[in-house]
Amino acid sequence: MAEQTFVLAGGCFWCLDAAYRQLRGVSEVLSCYTGGSTPHPTYEQVCTGRTGHAEAVAVTFDDAVIPARVILDAFFTMHDPTQLNRQGHDVGTQYRSAMFPADAAQRAEFEGAALRAAEWWPGEIVTTIEPLGEITPAEEAHQDFFAKNPTQGYCLAVAVPKVNKVRAAFADYLR
Template sequence: MQKDIAIIAGGCFWCTEAVFVELRGIEAVESGYIGGPGANPSYEQVCSGRTGHAEAVRIEFNPDVISYAEILDIFFHTHDPTTLNRQGGDTGTQYRSALFPQNAIQAGEAEAAISRNQANWDRPIVTSIEANAPWYPAEAYHQRYFETNGAKNGYCVAVVGPKLTKFRKTYADRLKR
């Protein structure tokens, strides 16, 4: 089986990870940090907004089942790509909407996805396309966070849960069984 990688940042990585782990063709999703100059940042450092890193997810996928373009369309549908450095109550560059293409083909697909998805929004999409950069996995307790903490974490109950409910209705035919 062929595997490919997509790295996307759409605000809090708990939300983004929770969406993508449920899709057919997604082999693995890892929360982490990308896009800043320092090595091995911690969650606390990234949350300060001073490292330049974004909270992001690294997605391993089978392109025979789900394409990079489909991943990007779902990404644009499941967060607000029109708010600069903000998703809901989360504010700062660490919560920016960004794509980190792994090669020139993905970079072209990222540009096409922004153009294609602009019609779904009444404000301009501000998602940045950034150079691929070193990937730093988030601490172990952030991995599959919603799955293990969703029922007892207020943020997950108020933000991630409703986002997943909407996502599951819209993409029911694309979910893992």
């Protein structure tokens, strides 16, 4: 199959972006907004929770280098899929755990990943699988945010532990 893209939401996109950039075979991570009804929303609009959008990442990877299963298992490792409409102190539907399949094959992969995650997470997995609608790229300041702001408080307190979890769990796939 070679290169494909998964659109995933699991809290603040800065964390997912930072963690996926650690993995070999990931060629692009785009922080974006999807799943809502407002055309071309801004960060400020999405933060209100009234657009219906989630902060998400579009992860493009070469599945000959890193299997789709690893991309999805990393997703369920880097965020808590048992928290409804939140991740830690980030609260609102814009921080929901969601997967946005591009087609029926991706939907099946996503469903399988959620079932695997249910085996290791205590509590109910609340991750939704939603239709992939329009994707609006986040503003440039949000792209590769962690690399641009490594000493920022949120990055140190929230992103670093998530990156470290992925690095430990998927060491065979690190850059």
